[in-house]
Amino acid sequence: MTEFAEIWTYLSTDPLLWLTLTLAAYGAGDALFKASGRKPMVNPVLIAVAFLAVLLQLTGTSYATYFAGAQFVHFMLGPATVALAIPLYANLNHIKKAALPMIAALVAGSLAAMLSAVGIGVALGLDTNILLALIPKSATAPVALGVSEAIGGSPSLTAVFVITTGITGAIIATPLLNLLRITDWRARGFAVGVASHGIGTARAFQVNETAGAFSGVGMGLNALLTALIAPIIAQWLLG
Amino acid sequence: MIIHLATLLAFQLLGEVTSRGLDLPLPGPVIGMALLFVTCVIWPRLAKTIAPTTTVLLGHLSLLFVPAGVGVVGHLDKFGSDGAALGVAIIGSTVVAITVGALTFVGLRKLTGTSHD
Incomplete structure (x- = not known):
């Protein structure tokens, strides 16, 4: 033997x-x-x-x-991200009807995520290099890592923050949104996707298909917006 | 099933090539998602064909984050005295972002008179 x-x-x-x-x-x-x-x-x-x-x-x-x-x-994360197009397409009518609320929620949610993280970090005395790595944490991992590097943060620190943010969002979303008495699955899903990317989206799919689809849209759009806005916030932080 | 996966991979590949070729700030899979979405709008049959596979894949989306998550644990002890402040910043900003995002969505929906469904 x-x-x-x-x-x-x-x-x-x-x-x-x-x-x-x-x-x-x-x-x-x-x-x-x-x-x-x-x-x-x-x-x-x-x-x-x-x-x-x-x-x-x-x-x-x-x-x-x-x-x-x-x-x-x-x-499989790559093909799964591509696959998000299908629920997105299936909800095309919902999305067309909610275009304006979505754009507003995207800008407000994305800015709130970045500015509140930096604000709390500054108040609690975190170093600037940690704050830089915190800025893109709500974006999906590949974007967040690229952005972190571009603005002078540490990508490996950002990776930790991205995953932690995703798990936090997945855990708090349902109790928080119930507390706020928000019953619209589109609003719930979208806000979660913007704040906590793919891990939040995975959680949203467990709860409701429409919430999952909107979460996927929120994640995709916030990837784009974070890439555009994070450098401006970083400059302001350093300036 | 195999053809469905090959379709997803082909769009991811197309996304990677586009991202690198045009030096875009978006990762390949996100561009692949956008390209697949546009293709479905033009050719709705594709969405119907691959839907069974994408439903299974997205139903287990959480699983796909486990390997990266395990990598995170090795870094947690590095934060030392900053750990508590980081925890507050991450949890606090996530609460703020979800609250602001969801309330803005609902507020604008009421303002523009979009239906609740």
């Missing part, structure tokens, strides 16, 4: 193990989410990430080794 150590040596260098565990951890997180009666606090992404992070620590596995397996899941 083969020693466990030998099997582990094979598994720990093979992408199969971490790919399987990524799917299993998310599956478990999703099962817990459903068992909780779909409570926003029981976020499947957060559960899977926490579980896998602890497992990497315990087994002394590097992130590079983990990613060799998990990259197959990560890769």
Whole structure:
């Protein structure tokens, strides 16, 4: 019989193990989410990430080794982003009718995200280089990283802020919007997409298809607006 | 299913080429989404054809963020004394952004008399 150590040596260098565990951890997180009666606090992404992070620590596995397996899941983000065009198209009539509220909510939400993050950061005494990395955090990851680099922030810090913002949005959106008594799925979805990109959009799709479609639009439009406005806010911050 | 995935990948590829070729500030997949949307407006049959696959893919969108999320955990201890301030800035600004965005949407909808549906 083969020693466990030998099997582990094979598994720990093979992408199969971490790919399987990524799917299993998310599956478990999703099962817990459903068992909780779909409570926003029981976020499947957060559960899977926490579980896998602890497992990497315990087994002394590097992130590079983990990613060799998990990259197959990560890769699907590209085609999934492209796929957002389909619910967008299906909701074309809704979107045409709501063009003006959408544009206003985009500008207001995007500016509110960037300015309030910088404002709170300044008030709490964060360094300028951290503030620069915070500015584009509501945009989808590839845009946020590019913008961060362009305005002199650290892209790896921004990556952390982007994911944290997404999970925060996914958790707080439902209780917050209920508290505000906003019942329009278009308004709810759109605001979440602008503030917390793809992770917020994924959450919106779990709640309501229309909210998901509008969240996808909000995410796409805010990617564009952040790329345009973040350099101006950065200049103002440095000036 | 395979043809559907190939279609999505082809639009992503087209988006990447456009983004790099024209030096646009938008990532390839976002441009690919815009191109696929325009194609569906011109040729509605495409949307109907690939919808079963995109529904499955988007139904599991959260899963796709797990690998990047795990990468984040390795950085969390670096923040030390800034951790609390960063947490307040991120949670606070997300609350503000969702509130402002949703209220603006609803306010403008009422102002312009757009129907609630």
